[in-house]
Amino acid sequence: MVDDAEEFVVGCLALNASYEPLTIVPARRAVRLVLDGKAELLEADGSEPFRSERAELPCPVVIRLVRFVHVPRRFRRQVTNTFLFARDDYCCMYCGRHRSELRGRQFLTRDHILPTSRGGENTWDNVVTSCSSCNNRKGNRLPEEAGLTLQTEPSEPNYVHLVWAVRRVTPAQAKYVAMFYGPDAVEAVLAGASARPVPHGQSSIQA
Ligand SMILES: [Zn+2]
Numbered sequence: 001m002v003d004d005a006e007e008f009v010v011g012c013l014a015l016n017a018s019y020e021p022l023t024i025v026p027a028r029r030a031v032r033l034v035l036d037g038k039a040e041l042l043e044a045d046g047s048e049p050f051r052s053e054r055a056e057l058p059c060p061v062v063i064r065l066v067r068f069v070h071v072p073r074r075f076r077r078q079v080t081n082t083f084l085f086a087r088d089d090y091c092c093m094y095c096g097r098h099r100s101e102l103r104g105r106q107f108l109t110r111d112h113i114l115p116t117s118r119g120g121e122n123t124w125d126n127v128v129t130s131c132s133s134c135n136n137r138k139g140n141r142l143p144e145e146a147g148l149t150l151q152t153e154p155s156e157p158n159y160v161h162l163v164w165a166v167r168r169v170t171p172a173q174a175k176y177v178a179m180f181y182g183p184d185a186v187e188a189v190l191a192g193a194s195a196r197p198v199p200h201g202q203s204s205i206q207a
Helices: 027-035 080-086 133-138 160-163 171-181 183-197
Strands: 010-014 021-025 039-044 060-065 108-112 129-133
Touching: 010 027, 010 171, 021 027, 021 171, 027 039, 027 060, 039 171, 060 171, 080 108, 080 129, 108 133, 129 133
Parallel strands: 010 060
Antiparallel strands: 010 021, 039 060, 108 129
């Protein structure tokens, strides 16, 4: 599974056999899956086709796996800072400030609500985006012990929210996401995305 923001640069949306959007894979890997008969090409774009000794294939933007792949839930959407910050709209879940409002050397971090030192796990319902100031203030305490209040109850995000939050989905791919999740979900996410444009590549790595 692709779990690295850099992998999204050249992206082909990979669907399960059930048409569930699974992940974005590099176009070259998508070509390989199609040539190996493991996926079918659903959408291609007009850019330079891929050529090999065996075949020529237009650049894939959406593929569908031929056989259904059961992806264990825990492997599905791992908590990465890229996705975590996207889920929380790039805002500190304690003081509410957006990344653009942080001052000086402040930056976004990953906070474990129940600290790992006290048995807290790295799961979607135990992590939130926190500015470095709130995270330092909280230390190895629970929010209430540090006088902090969570703005929302964290939960595992919907894939479609994540892909739009990191803004890597083309209209051709959006069609398939909408097909699976329904047009309402897409509209809601698009409304959110246009309200707050987010630059790439500014996530900080700090647990
Ligand atoms: Zn904060």
